Amino acid sequence: MRFGIPKETLYEEKRVALAPAGVDALVRAGHTVYIQSGAGEGSHFSDEEYRKTGAQIVYSAEEAFARAEVVVKVAPLSETEAEYLQDNQTLFSFLHLAIGKRKIIDQLLKKKITAIGYELIEEEDRLPVLHSMSEIAGQLSIQVAERYLESFSEGGRGILLGGITGVAPAAVVILGAGVVGVTAARAALGRGAQVIVIDKDLNRLRTIDLNFRKNVTTVVANPYTISRGVRFADVLIGAVLIKGEKAPHLVTESMVKEMKKGSVIVDVSIDQGGCIETSHITTQSNPVYRMHDVIHYCVPNMPAIVSRTASYGLNNASLKYIQDIAENGLSNALLGDLGLSKGVCTYNGYCCNESIAHTFNVEYRRLHIFSSN
Numbered sequence: 187m188r189f190g191i192p193k194e195t196l197y198e199e200k201r202v203a204l205a206p207a208g209v210d211a212l213v214r215a216g217h218t219v220y221i222q223s224g225a226g227e228g229s230h231f232s233d234e235e236y237r238k239t240g241a242q243i244v245y246s247a248e249e250a251f252a253r254a255e256v257v258v259k260v261a262p263l264s265e266t267e268a269e270y271l272q273d274n275q276t277l278f279s280f281l282h283l284a285i286g287k288r289k290i291i292d293q294l295l296k297k298k299i300t301a302i303g304y305e306l307i308e309e310e311d312r313l314p315v316l317h318s319m320s321e322i323a324g325q326l327s328i329q330v331a332e333r334y335l336e337s338f339s340e341g342g343r344g345i346l347l348g349g350i351t352g353v354a355p356a357a358v359v360i361l362g363a364g365v366v367g368v369t370a371a372r373a374a375l376g377r378g379a380q381v382i383v384i385d386k387d388l389n390r391l392r393t394i395d396l397n398f399r400k401n402v403t404t405v406v407a408n409p410y411t412i413s414r415g416v417r418f419a420d421v422l423i424g425a426v427l428i429k430g431e432k433a434p435h436l437v438t439e440s441m442v443k444e445m446k447k448g449s450v451i452v453d454v455s456i457d458q459g460g461c462i463e464t465s466h467i468t469t470q471s472n473p474v475y476r477m478h479d480v481i482h483y484c485v486p487n488m489p490a491i492v493s494r495t496a497s498y499g500l501n502n503a504s505l506k507y508i509q510d511i512a513e514n515g516l517s518n519a520l521l522g523d524l525g526l527s528k529g530v531c532t533y534n535g536y537c538c539n540e541s542i543a544h545t546f547n548v549e550y551r552r553l554h555i556f557s558s559n
Contacts, residue, residue, distance in 0.1 A: 260279065
């Protein structure tokens, strides 16, 4: 099977879809990998490293797309990349179609692309590929917050996250008890902060109570408790995820107005639209803005800050699904792995994700696969 890995075009995206080790595994199994020159540079993987694995270096994204049966990416498709897609190709990527552009979904349907969203693949009630990026984002959210709490960083509150003897630590309020929330809680607790996690799922809160031995305060989410938590916070981490859907605005602008001057919001949910009403997308080079005297950090591709770690993590989590399709063919791989099939957003010219079909008012059909044997 032929695989294409283009260089990412999203502004300041430095990750690459497969590390040299992943390419090596595919080539050793007899498959052909075309990778665009420079695709790995942002993660410090040279063309020569890929060449040594047996990859074929190509010199444009258009060629990487054109030569492939399966295109493997990181960031959601741009309109230009959607034009490069060939009829009946398979696409692996973070898609985030719920907040994407209509032109993208139209191209996927028109060209009968099998579009598989990493963020939707399931395994035993987990999202294994997204999990690796969420672990990174959770840790980074606390690093980022710590930096912007400093007095000389965009006018932060001037608070040491862990406090000192006789001086209280910062209050870190985390909205959401999924992978991002738990990882952020662990990182904040390790720095000595006071940590509060708010979620509507009692079972998740019980797990946090057990794992952190009651060193983290857990609160059941409702408008009243969220409002109180937001007012109390020196740092507010937005870590809300509804699989395949736009994140709801659980924190309103009126709540943000009541936050402490110089407090910090890190909306990790921004890649799904954000869970805080005052959030809008920022970039790695211009990551923050102030609104109502609150510092907002809303970078959608946070893991790109540590692109090498993130590229290895993505490689490790996604490779088995890519190999499954390479060895067994698309139809058999989808038939044999229900969790992988749940990642399919478009197939054979129709939308097979009900939420996305509703968002774009296109026809929804359940995924029907027939064995290629």
